[in-house]
Amino acid sequence: MTGPTGLGLAGHARPPEQVMRLSRLGAQLPCRLGFARQLTRRMARRGWRIACADWALDAAGAGHAVYSIDTGARRYAVVAVTTAGSGPGPAAGAILVDGLPGPADIARLADALRGSPAPRLTARELCLVQLAGAAPVWERLIDTLAAGQQPDAAWHADAGGVLLRATAVHAAGRCGTADHGVLAHRPELHAPFQAELLTLYLARVFARDLADHLARARGGDGAARLDPGAAGRLGIGTTIGADMAPFLVAHPCLCNNWVMAREEAIARVSALPAVTDAQWQRVAGLAARLGAGAGAALAADLPRLGDRMAAGPRGPRPWVRLLSWADTALSAEGQEALASLMLEPYGALVDGLGHCMSDALDSGFRIDGAVPVARMRELIEGVFGPAPARSPEAEAAADGRAETPAAVARDAGLARRAMAGWPGEAPVAAFLLRHPEHRRAIRRAQIAGFAPYSEIRDDLGAEAGEAALHALVRAILAFLGATDVVPQPGGAVRGRLFAGAPYPETLATGTADLWPLSDTRP
């Protein structure tokens, strides 16, 4: 099999029918290929230089700060501005700027952030993040630091491991930001969501610096700075709303590339003929540490996995053997956690796959109208089976939204039925001329012909509206590399990014990669 990026799958690749299930994608744990981790790895390897270039905040915390980012090839900056916000806690906006902003730019961005809930930006700005913090959490922290002390465990628990949460993230043209296309030829930000994640990374830095600033304003020379260990455990809060749930469905090529890169990594590690005790123990140790934060299904799996791994690596391909045992012995959560963790000892083997996770085709793919109708029927059956399994009631329930797995399956079934009366050799262009309502389904089926992981199978049933939304959003968060995810009512999911990650002053190849595996639970 070859994907749109030319990525070939090694032997032992798990088939799409197994992987592309809502229940399984939603159960994923972030792995080495997570986009936040790709970013910090690249920052360290390429020696990015990040510095606070301007700090202009008054004693009450009103003002702005500018962080400069020198990637070697280019310069960027994040302008952070404190705003009035909608609640009693601190509020801020952070904007990633292409190049270094002058005073007029900073004034313009500050006005945009303070003036309107939906600010208009320009092609020079790559991402906008709006942030808010909880007033009691900040009050206690500033009081503690101002008194020369460090926050205690109770404070960490109440803070939920974050100082600020992103309430909105806009990029790729939204709010007038630069189009995603400008990043296409910039290797430093080419992987998915790098502009957004870089902005969030600096927002986390700003949150810590703001806390230190306010503590010093209140406590003077006796104030303490937030201890690096405590600061390191804090992430930046992020919530992905139900409105983002259709993202992977709306971008089938991108969906394929994300899943295929991870599956290829799993296949490469599975194919290893020998595993050292150290590698084996490392994965076992990481799995054991998942315990405290695991959901019920995973928590039940972990002792079984621990027992099994205690016997050490066995057989000619120990990871394959362990995975196939897990297929029947563990839940989908347990299997996916194991699949993600077993990549850990093999950075040199799998990290390069991160380059294959961007999309080149979702906007560019053109239907080949010469493909015969008979072949189109085969392509649809190849993904969704010989007949649409869904009942008319289920199809009606999926109606109204075009971009859910259930609606995609329904539309594919409708297209297949509409082709039933057509001669098999007719070019699909002729069919589409009569039936333009099936154009999306035909396009997707042609994409599925070369992108095996482009279509998600809805296996949660028509009743599971909110569960389906949660699964779709959790999958996105897992690929981003978010931890501590908590589903919210209505389909949104909350999580943390960069918890445990080094701040710029300690960012180095030794610290930049392993932070998602550190224990940062509040």
Next chain:
Amino acid sequence: MTGDRALSEVEALARRAARGAGLPWGLADEAGRAVRGLALAEVDGCALLARLLAETAPRPHQTLAPARLDRGAWQAADGPLCPIRTGASLSDMARMLPAEGIALRQVLVPALILPFVGDMAGLQDGPVTLSWQGGIIGIGPEGLPRTAGIVKLVEVDETDLFLHPGGPALPAAPAAARARPSAAAWAALEALAARAGP
């Protein structure tokens, strides 16, 4: 609101406006992509699409699409051709079109077909020549050129077009980073987009 827009904003609004005007989603996607393609060449595709949708919205699809694709001349059963529907078929058929070219009868707002001709050139990996009574444009696989011919075609409300593979192509113009839709066109598309539904 005037001023510049991100290309993705223009594409998203054009897609929803086309959907709101009654096109199925798959064709609405094509309309959005075409408007974005025109913006890359500094043509206000929003204004063109607003003109087209005002004309075509009340008419059923089948009267606006080519009646058949297996002839040297494509025409609607009765009346003019819609450039989005015709352009989508051109793109679908790009690998099968006759070497001697193809005539398109009575194309409404014909400049909207330019991005699809660009697709044909890309899929055939060679230039395509587009001509009408009043102008001729050579379009290469790398993108639309910036030429007086396009400026003239933008002014045309309805015309016959002729396309054939080959001919000299002008070099593609550097892509514009932003779109500058007219305020009136933007407002017209927003009104249509409000009817698009989920």
